[in-house]
Amino acid sequence: MDYVNLLLLDDKEENLISLRALLEDIEHINIISCSDPNEALKICWKDQISIALVDVQMPEINGFEFVSLLKSNPKTNHIIAIMVTAISKEDRYLIKGLESGAVDYLYKPLNPEITIAKVKSFVKQIHIQEEIKQKNIELEKSKLDLIRAKEEAVEARKSKEIFLANMSHEIRTPINGIMGILHMLQNSHLDDDQRDWLDRLDGASQSLLLIINDILDLSRVDSGMLKIVNRDLSIKEMVDDIKKIYNIKASNKGLNFEIKLDPRLPMYIKSDALRLQQIIGNFISNSLKFTEQGEIKLCIDVIENLDSNYLIRFTVIDTGIGIKSESVEKIFLAFEQADDGITRKFGGTGLGLAIVKRLADLMKGKVSAKSVYGKGSEFYFETLFQVSLYYTSKEEKENQQYTKLPRLNDLRVLVAEDNELNSFMLAHMLRTWGCDVDIVKNGKFAVENTIKNMYDIILMDTHMPIMSGFEAINEIKSNPSDRVKSIPIITISASVLEYEQQAAYKAGADAVIGKPFDPFDLYYKIVEITGNK
Template identity: 70%
Template sequence: MKNVNLLILDDKEENIISLAALLSEIPHINIISSTDPNEALKICWKNDIAIALVDVQMPEINGFEFVSLLKSNPRTNHITAIMVTAISKEDKYLLKGLESGAVDYLYKPLNPEITVAKVTSFVKQIHIQEEIKQKNIALEESRRALIMAKEEAEEARKSKESFLANMSHEIRTPINGIVGIIHMLRNSELNNEQRDWINRLDSASSSLLLIINDILDISKIDSGMMKIENENFSIRKKLIDINNIFTLRARDKNLIFEMDIDPALPEYINSDPLRIQQIINNFISNSLKFTETGKITLKIKVVTHVDDQYTIRFTVIDTGIGIKDEAIEKIFLAFEQGDDGITKKFGGTGLGLAIVKRLADLLNGKVEARSVYGKGSEFSFEATFQRVEDFPNEEKIDKTVFSKLERFHNVRILVAEDNDLNSFMLAHMLESWGCRVDIAKNGRQAVENVSQQDYDLIMMDTHMPVMSGFEAIKEIKKNASAQKAYIPIITISASVLEHEQARAYEVGADSVIGKPFDPLDLHQKITQLLSKKNLTWL
């Protein structure tokens, strides 16, 4: 504990000696003395004096005046002043001392016990005040550190979001071209070998897109941007769809895939069908990756149900390579796999199960893993769902290949896209629907084209050199011609970030489509926008 500097001011040396001797038994004090008030003021200015015992009756400057001088100076006004006096105890003298700034009185002849007790009490107060001061300083430093950490975290979040947006755009853009070419080739005459090549290319591009989506999903969840969208749906139909997908994939590896559904499973529940399927798909995909022989079983069991609340467990059991006991705990961590050798042999980002764990948390559920190394693994997801009776009619999805879709009549479309492969693919697709297509390589060219030609619709990439799609849309909306200013615009964005898609609508876009896109979805969007202009079909 830090010593407290205590000043004794008395014009008689013998009084200083006796008072100092009396106070010497008090711990944590350092006694400084003076018989001269002017010298004492200098001592107070130069030293960190905390307490001053001041004699009232002194020549030249009395105790009241000395304390008033202390309190009038910013460098000394913090000093705790105690009057030491032999004069009358009348109230007027007491008030005079308090008015000058003193906090207490000691009366001569001094009572040793009272004197020591009072000074000890003030020393403790000084120590408490110092402790509070230090804690306030520490709190202020912590507050500044927290503010700095928050600012750094926000900056890191923005950098991460910017990186993900750029990565998404840079990777999705060429994938969009690849997927588009795949669609085009599938609409051409192919022999069986060529069709097999196309299927393998499609599978490779889908795998790459899945990795990108996994990275974006984990980022969304970690930043709190992932939203659960509940709706009424048929859980049984969802399971049948999953069964159809993975039966074929298992057959390709000479594996058996089977499904065991509890008869008590309700037909319809309320939850997020996309996220439930994502969890189950991840489990089964993992099992397919790490199983060479045997079978994979998807087991669905109703654990309990009370009224319309059903607790359901989805379990995937495989006969794969299994997981070592020490690796079980870390498999649900991002970028982790059970064994470094697994990454080398089987590949993968280690994100699938991390996403599953976070999705399960968002659905107020839990995931578990059990395994016997060398014999197989068992992954389960359990959550409580509400059983529902009503279910909206499902819309049938049109599976028509894009070249067979209905053609447009007398439609001219401007495609603003800086990627040659994407513009080639998109132009070919639009032309197969009977559209006349012009290409602009950047936003500035797009604005110039609009000023010189008449278009029925514009497809605008959001990220382009010279002038971005967002800036180009703003310029087009300022066109003096109302007809040109209100041309329907579909933005083509490789970003899946919500704020970027929202920005497209803010600047005036009529619709947004992501990369890679489904030709059927694009055809429907064009149809909807052109119908507003009362265009007729061929």
């Protein structure tokens, strides 16, 4: 505990000696004596005095004047002043002392017990004040540290989002071109070998896209940006989709793929179909990766029926390599796999099951796994689903070709895209639908062409040199000409983060399509916006 500096001020030396003798046994005080008020003021200014016992009757400067001088100076106004007096105890003197800034009185002849008790009380008060002051300093420092940490976290999140947006854009742009050319080739005349080659290339493209989506999904979930949207879902249609995707993949590995459905399952439920299929798909993909022989089975079971709600469990069972018991728990952590050797042999980012765990939490469900090393694994996800009584079946378009879609009545389209492969692919699709297409490579040329020419719609990439798509949209939508600013604009961007898509709408875009895109989605979006049928 720090020592408290206590000043004794009295013009009589004998009084100072007796008062010092009385107080010197009090712990944690350092006593300084002075008989000259002017000298005492200097001591107060430089020696961090905390308590002053001041005699009232002194020549030149009396005690009232001395305390008033202390309280008028910012460097000394914190000092606790106690008047020591032998004059009358009349109220007027008490009031005068309090008005000067004193907090208490001691009357001569001094009562030793009262004097010691009062000084001890004020010393304790000062220690408490110092402790509070120190805690306030620490709290303020903690507050500043928290603010700084929050600012750093925000900056880190922004940096991560910018990195992910740039990475997504840079990778999705060439993937979009590759997949677009694949669509074009798949709509042409091919022999069986060529179609097989394209299917393999399509699979490789989808795998690359899955990795990018995994990284972005993990970021969205962690930042709270990913939301679950429940809509009507047909379990039968979902199962049919799963069969189509994974029957072929299992067959190519010589594996048996089986789906077993509980007869008590409702026909339709409310769920986020994309996220539910993402969870199941991750389980099955994992099993396909780590199973060399035997079978993979998807079981969908009703665990409990609660009126219009069903607790449903989706279980994927395989005869793969299995997982060591000590590694089962960590497989749902990001960037973790059960064994470092697995990464070298089978590849993978270790993100799939981490995303599954986060999606399960968002869907108010749970995931778990059990495994026998060397014999196989079992993964399951379960949650409560509300039964849906009405469902509109989706249109079947698996065998439909975009080249067979109705013509768009000679629409004139401006494509603003700096990537030559993407602009070539877009132009080919649009011309297949009967559109007249102009192509520019940056936002500046897009604005100039829009002012010079008549267009029915603009397809705008958002990230371009010289002038970005966002800037170009702003220029077009703020043009004084009604003809120019009324042209509908669809952004086709590799930026799939929600805030970037919202930025496109804020800039004035009429619709947003992410790369890589489905030609049918683009076609129907153009039809919807232009009213062309």
